[in-house]
Amino acid sequence: MELNVEQVRNFRLHAHHLDTFYAKADVLAAVGACGMQNTPPGAWEAALFNRVPACKAADRDRLLLEERSLVQAWSFRGTPVVFPAADSSAFLSALAAEGGEPWIYTRGIGLALDFLGVGFGELLVLLEQVMPQLDGRTVTGKTSLDQTLAAWMVPLLPAQKRSLWNEPSMYGSPDKQTVGGAAVSFLLRPCSFKGLVVFGAREGASPTFTSYRTWLGRLLAPDADASRKLVRKFVHCYGPTTADRLAAWLGCSGAQARRLWKTAADEMEPVTFLGKKAYVLSADRERLLAPQPLERELLLLAAHDPYLDQRDRVVLQSDKALQRRIWRTVANPGAIVHCGEVVGTWTGTKKGAGLEVEANWWSDAVDGRQVRALAEQHAAFRGLELTAFEG
Structure with a gap:
């Protein structure tokens, strides 16, 4: 089976819950897809907003601080990550x-x-x-x-x-x-x-x-399938992929990644992608081969969104010069995403009760009015007013 970039982008948007607006009932599934990094603080809240905008600050506090169906702990790459408490074995x-x-x-x-x-x-x-x-x-x-x-x-x-x-x-x-x-x-x-x-x-x-x-209120329970669950999540969200990319995503050694990979190998099958052999979950085959129309074609993702954590960055943007503008050594900007491709960057500066946004894009498919509307929604999510927009 050979897959093209458009099929993979479409599938990954779906796996990351970015193909449509999801309901509050889907919060645990959205957060638990591959966990949500929370560095800098607030990164996970921005990621969740882009998937379930109906989940407000009070809802997030209830889930994380009161019900504690979500938990934050050091996880992959040693970073603070928010994930469902029920998935603790996979993320810990x-x-x-x-x-x-x-x-x-x-x-x-x-x-x-x-x-x-x-x-x-x-x-x-x-x-x-x-x-x-x-x-x-x-x-x-x-x-x-x-x-x-x-x-x-x-x-x-x-x-x-x-x-x-x-x-x-x-x-x-x-x-x-x-x-x-x-x-x-x-x-x-x-x-x-x-x-x-x-x-x-x-x-x-x-x-x-x-x-x-x-x-x-309980100890972390032993789970013989913890490694399988983790690898399954990774391959579902970032497939087609390899054990080496798992190592990069986790920040672990190649030996550990290969050991983990083997625990779920029986759930995978090889494909050809970008001219190389990679693997997908067999359960994902049908959806990969049948891309679905996107209800949301344009996205304004904050820096460190899980979707931007793809190890094969060429899928998100093929131009290496543009890649350097998206993924910097420090202080990554946010990303403007169109149909799964990163087509621009944006930054937001808080000044008092206002947010000033500067956006840059390099695709004719982007409508500046739509970017501004998304910037207004992001400002409102942060409890601010969009006071300036440059794009």
Whole structure:
């Protein structure tokens, strides 16, 4: 089976719940399709707005903070991700390293380990011993969390390591963070994957943290199908794809990605896409071969929307010069998407109670009036008024 770019764009829009406006009843499915990154803070809310605009701030707070059918924790690439609590095993347990694989987002810990003269596994075991002290407790601020946990670990450390543990961090902000706090910062990702720490409600501009058990009232349950569920989600949202692209999306080693991939290999079949072999879910074959009319052809997606997280960026935009305008080293702009192709960028600047939007596009298929209308809707979603539009 050979697929073309138009078929794949159409299918991925559908898989990402961007082909039409979805109802409130679809929120968990939309968020759980592949999780929603929440860095910078508010990214997940913008992503959900683009899929279920009827889900207002009060609805999001109810789902995340009251009912807690949604949860936020460090997940793929070590980033804060919002996902359905029912999918915790896929977005947490499945990411745990096995058999000597490096843990996701821990490569930088080497400086601290060398300075301390201790092993990664040794420190992780000690941190796991103190993590239950988060039960029934909320810690405000990431630096405070790092330092609190580091202080709890001190009595468990060999006596000759304690002074080194409390030395100023070599990673920056030595006035606020110790070497131990820096080590804990890296180790918190494995702890998240083990269901030991999650994000709580924000206090002003600061995040809060507590244990998974405190937030959800239960421990993270073992799930033998966790890896299969994760890979299924990835292939559904980003197929046709490969194990290497899974590794890039997760931020994991190639060895871990290949191990995970095998757990769902029996659900996939090979296709030819862009002249190369890739894989799709067999269950998606029929929909891939039969693109459906889009009820929404033009989208104004915020930076870091899951749809923009495709590892084969040529599908979104074939021009490499334009790719560099869409995906920058820092501070990605939002994307103007037409029928699945990124055809422009936009940025929004908040000034008082207003939002000023600057949009640029390079396709004749884009109607500036429609872009402005979408910018007005985005401003309203943020509780602002569109005070300036340049495009």
